[in-house]
Amino acid sequence: MTTIRPFSPTDLLLVRRLQRNSVSLAIEQALTHPRTPLWVALMAPWPWAGMGVATYVLEDSSDGLAVAGFAQIMRRAQRPEADLLCLAPGLNTPTPAEGAADAIWRPLLTHCCQEAARHGLQRVFASTPADGPEEAVLRAAGFSLYARETIYRLEAAPTDSRAVADFRPQMPQDSWALQRLYTRSTPRLVQQAEGAVTGEVGWPPLSWWEPGQWSGIVWAPAGEVRGAAQLHFGRAGHWLRVWGVNELAAAELQELLAQGLALAGADRAGHHGAGLPIYAGVRDYEVGLGAALIGLGFAAFTARARFVRHLVAAVREPVLLPVAPLEARQQEVAVHCEQA
Numbered sequence: 001m002t003t004i005r006p007f008s009p010t011d012l013l014l015v016r017r018l019q020r021n022s023v024s025l026a027i028e029q030a031l032t033h034p035r036t037p038l039w040v041a042l043m044a045p046w047p048w049a050g051m052g053v054a055t056y057v058l059e060d061s062s063d064g065l066a067v068a069g070f071a072q073i074m075r076r077a078q079r080p081e082a083d084l085l086c087l088a089p090g091l092n093t094p095t096p097a098e099g100a101a102d103a104i105w106r107p108l109l110t111h112c113c114q115e116a117a118r119h120g121l122q123r124v125f126a127s128t129p130a131d132g133p134e135e136a137v138l139r140a141a142g143f144s145l146y147a148r149e150t151i152y153r154l155e156a157a158p159t160d161s162r163a164v165a166d167f168r169p170q171m172p173q174d175s176w177a178l179q180r181l182y183t184r185s186t187p188r189l190v191q192q193a194e195g196a197v198t199g200e201v202g203w204p205p206l207s208w209w210e211p212g213q214w215s216g217i218v219w220a221p222a223g224e225v226r227g228a229a230q231l232h233f234g235r236a237g238h239w240l241r242v243w244g245v246n247e248l249a250a251a252e253l254q255e256l257l258a259q260g261l262a263l264a265g266a267d268r269a270g271h272h273g274a275g276l277p278i279y280a281g282v283r284d285y286e287v288g289l290g291a292a293l294i295g296l297g298f299a300a301f302t303a304r305a306r307f308v309r310h311l312v313a314a315v316r317e318p319v320l321l322p323v324a325p326l327e328a329r330q331q332e333v334a335v336h337c338e339q340a
Contacts, residue, residue, distance in 0.1 A: 007041045007055035022088035025126040032234025069104035073112045080122040091133040109141040117311040130303035143307040146193035152293045153301035154278040157264035170216030177225035181243040193308040229260030240280040
């Protein structure tokens with residue numbers, strides 16, 4: 001019999017054992033804020049509260065074989081979405097029964113999505129290793145591939161930086177201009193996957209993990225925002241994201257990246273650790289970005305695939321049932337009385 005339940009202290013040893021073979025499905029968090037699944041589960045003991053994390057444990061004793069697994073999912077800050085953080089065991093992990101890892105993932109994925117929908121969320125995201133076995137299982141669970149990307153890594157940000165005309169810090173009033181940059185340079189399918197079509201990109205765009213720890217810069221010649229870069233500060237690394245890639249010349253893109261990297265030298269970054277590596281994701285539609293990053297000292301680090309599953313949230317509404325109209329007059333019923 002298969003049971004799925006929220007994490008409890010009695011599952012501590014189980015999660016501790018399984019986490020060694022878990023698969024990370026949220027690449028940004030894994031590289032910038034790595035935490036063990038057990039630590040996350042203990043810090044978020046109540047599903048969806050506080051940190052917005054839920055940990056679900058599966059146990060199956062059918063066919064006389066005891067198998068177990070767990071999944072973690074995290075709500076995005078101020079957005080109707082969630083990220084799958086990790087699942088265990090990994091699909092390449094030896095298990096007591098052939099195909100048992102697949103059989104663990106499928107019900108856990110379904111359960112996580114059902115719980116996310118029950119909490120009013122509209123999308124669940126996952127980032128998997130490119131061309132790995134995780135892709136087929138996610139597809140079977142209703143997830144759709146919407147982008148492939150290469151993650152680039154720079155060992156440490158350059159220490160020298162210079163001020164360049166027409167570059168300035170991002171401000172809240174730049175929100176509309178950043179939305180336009182995003183929609184002009186992002187395929188419609190990706191916009192639909194990320195909720196942009198319904199106006200849910202938010203501010204700052206797509207900085208959903210620990211959204212307060214970031215800094216940004218825009219390139220605005222003649223007052224028009226034509227490019228932007230954001231640097232998210234993490235305790236193990238920083239994440240660089242740029243907008244306007246496909247509308248910039250090679251030299252303009254190179255300068256935008258250089259100014260974005262200079263954000264790592266700001267006082268704010270110093271509070272999160274100096275000399276940390278910087279990561280940047282290059283999606284398959286961002287032409288020229290990979291070459292520009294390599295020109296600044298980045299190297300290809302890993303390849304990933306991004307998936308999304310759109311949810312249908314349950315809404316309770318009163319149901320009006322048709323009621324037959326009352327007869328204008330009751331039918332006469334003949335009563336026959338038998339005489340004794």
